[in-house]
Amino acid sequence: MDSLNVHTLERRPDLFEGLEKVHEGSFPNYVIEGDRHNAEYWDRVLRDFPSLQFVLCDERENVQASGHALPLAWDGTVENLPSGYDGALVRGFGERRHPPNTLCALAVIVAKSHRGKGLSSRAVSAMKQLAQEHGFSRLIAPVRPNRKSLYPLTPMERYIRWRQEDGAPFDPWLRVHWKLGAQFLKVASNSMEVRGSVADWEKWTGMRFPESGEYVVPGALTPVAINREKDEGIYLDPNVWMAYRL
Template structure:
């Protein structure tokens, strides 16, 4: 990474943060992932309540955000091995609840680290994860926890994530590129969270989001999904329940 070109900025300290990151999430994710009810209800809290925890990688030369990391502090007093199966959705709702009730946090949870498609393959992922890990340390929190979405799992939607995370490359590192980034930086895979994100929609909505047709009830493989969706034509409802991987990074 060119340190003169790319700078880590925080929403709480950069006056144009909102403008710089606008549209980055939409550019980085498939359309259906933007319709998680927990995210839609609470997304404003990221900047309203947790501004110190929102980072971006600023491309000085082109005056735009190349990457972004979003997260929040939360309280977890059990072991990491018992982190909830609800993953992403649980963490977001819990952090908001903690904040509103004045509960002191002890972990930093990142819910996304995204690289703009124009900047992928420029080795920006590791510096962003390091920045988020450093933020957790600067706040005096126990560790950084992340419900990680494996980047290549969508190529193998019929394989369980429990099996997928055991796959390794020739170096004995995780087969998945995004999991590999975390492990190389000292991250540890804790467990699979099987119900990390839930997206519900009517059949017409799923057809608009995916460009596919769903003539009958059943399980369907859709582009960019980690697992199939369940479509119930009679109820006019499709449900996607995405598993992620709880990863922990202790302060370096």
């Protein structure tokens, strides 16, 4: 594997364009457009905390992966975890009753052309190192298991117990964190809330929803609830809280 350099957006704002290219098509568009917390806060994550947003670049400065995180206050108990991704954004940008002591991962994205080469663990390791350099005692992550969309009818509580023969988690992305020493804390059932009209959902998924009910849609980890009478579709993206001690 090429040698890779880690650059933060604070030091290298010129790499922003490369970062945006890595993001293209990496998540279902309904997650990007239909989660109001994401829509409200994402630009601020990049703008307010550039020293915690980073890219992995090859020697020719091609961006191959990016990592994103924000600081928040957490007392170390499962009960005090934010509800999930949305809750982390709200806590990170909300009223600061306690000083931030924890770095919360929001995303790690590997460019489509560079997936399957082990870059994801290098990105997580870079994030751990950044967290340490900034003096955080913990790194937590609302992890979005990347194979779960193939099993949308299996409850997350059961899915996370699936193992390979060697005892490691079945899900590749959960496995990356587990191998790097993260501990499972709990399932975040409502990590991201995505709402849209029926027309929005038809545009986002390329499907038709002729009647109210639950639908399996591409990229979703659980079914989407469509209510034609209310002209609304609601999707709750379930994630898994994991934590690293630094």
